[in-house]
Amino acid sequence: MGKLGDAMAALDKDIFLAAVKEGLTANQDPLEMVEDARQGLELVGAEFDQGNYFLMELMWAAEIFKDGMALIRPRLQELHGDAEAKGVILMGTVAGDVHDLGKNIVKDLLDCSGFEVIDLGVDVSTAKFIENIKEHHPQVVGMSALLTAAIGEVNKTVTAIEEAGLRESVKVIVGGGIVGEVKRTMLNVDHATTNANEGVRLIKRWITGNQ
Structure with a gap:
């Protein structure tokens, strides 16, 4: 984990945004920057689950990430938003789970990479997934869940x-x-990953056929 992840885990907005600007100036891959920040968010989530952080800290982490994405997004669109990558992605957090930080990171990355993203939100029922697949004809369906109890x-x-x-x-x-x-x-899924960068690259490859 790099500077962005460390700053995110420490909930230090000033250092985080300074690291974002430093990375952009150094022409660091924006996808790698987002993945670093995601790892920090994951640590914040773990602290929350253990009772060391509370809802206020979780919301602050989401705000820090949002402000960082506002700086990173133009570079993402410049480098990864090519027209040929466009496709339809349907995504949502499965029923019984209301966690969406990770899902929202992936949504931002997909948006910036030129995809049309249909986000069904959280606590999404099976029926709603099926209804929207039939309506929108996506090439990829993404399901998110933090709780292992949601495997069913x-x-x-x-x-x-x-x-x-x-x-x-x-x-x-x-x-x-x-x-x-x-x-x-x-389970009969095509891929499972906790790495947002990996997921976006794979989705792009599925849709465009480019390796």
């Missing part, structure tokens, strides 16, 4: 996509704290 909802949604005859038309990617459980249970 992920499995339920993947099964429903299959039963609706839609699985062959979409790639399914899962992100969040549930990733380890997804891999362990070998």
Whole structure:
């Protein structure tokens, strides 16, 4: 973890924004910068889960990240927003889970990379996923979940996509704290990752066919 992650974990907005500006001046890859910040956010989330941070700190971390993204976004669009990468991505946090920090990071990255992102929000039911796949015809469906208890909802949604005859038309990617459980249970998804940068690069490759 680099300067951005360290500053985010320490909830130090001034140092974080200074590190963002330093990275941009040094022509650091903006995707790598966002991933560094994400790792810091992950530590903030862990502190929250352990009771060391409270809702105020969590909201402050989200605000710091938002301000950093306002600086990074133009460079992201400049370097990664090529027209050929455009496609439709449907995403949401599965039913029973209301965590969305990680999902929102991925959404920002996809937006800046030229994709049309349909964000269903949090606590999204299986029926809502299916309804929106039929309506919007996305190439990729992203499901997010922090809580390992949500593995049943992920499995339920993947099964429903299959039963609706839609699985062959979409790639399914899962992100969040549930990733380890997804891999362990070998659910029928195309990929699972906690790395936002990796997920965006893979989605772009799926849609454009570029390696």
